[in-house]
Amino acid sequence: MVKILIVDDSAFIRAVLKDILKTGGYKQIIEGESGGDAIKLYKKEKPDIVLLDIVMKDSGLTALQKIMELDPQAKVIMISATGQKETIDEALRAGAKQYVGKPFEPKKVIETIKKVLK
Numbered sequence: 001m002v003k004i005l006i007v008d009d010s011a012f013i014r015a016v017l018k019d020i021l022k023t024g025g026y027k028q029i030i031e032g033e034s035g036g037d038a039i040k041l042y043k044k045e046k047p048d049i050v051l052l053d054i055v056m057k058d059s060g061l062t063a064l065q066k067i068m069e070l071d072p073q074a075k076v077i078m079i080s081a082t083g084q085k086e087t088i089d090e091a092l093r094a095g096a097k098q099y100v101g102k103p104f105e106p107k108k109v110i111e112t113i114k115k116v117l118k
Contacts, residue, residue, distance in 0.1 A: 004029050005030045005049070007038040026113070034057045035057065035066075060079075064091055078099040100112050
């Protein structure tokens with residue numbers, strides 16, 4: 001069973017993503033709300049994939065870099081509001097596999113996860 005870690009400082013965004021994931025058949029979902037949570041939960045839970053917000057408390061980019069140091073094979077998808085192209089590019093250079101934009105298109109979120117898990 002695929003284990004997914006969602007990290008976003010907005011409880012609403014986490015709930016929306018959780019609903020999308022459950023509809024897509026993913027049941028094992030862990031949540032965090034800061035970059036610090038992302039690192040701690042990655043170490044503890046060893047998820048198959050991480051959905052990580054770029055802009056939040058304890059920068060998502062910093063968390064991404066730390067996760068990639070812990071596990072260079074980590075599968076991280078960044079969550080981004082539109083209009084953050086430079087930051088998205090920086091995240092992709094730092095090791096993120098993909099990104100999904102807000103507002104979410106459920107079909108695209110599931111397709112992106114499947115693509116990254118292959």
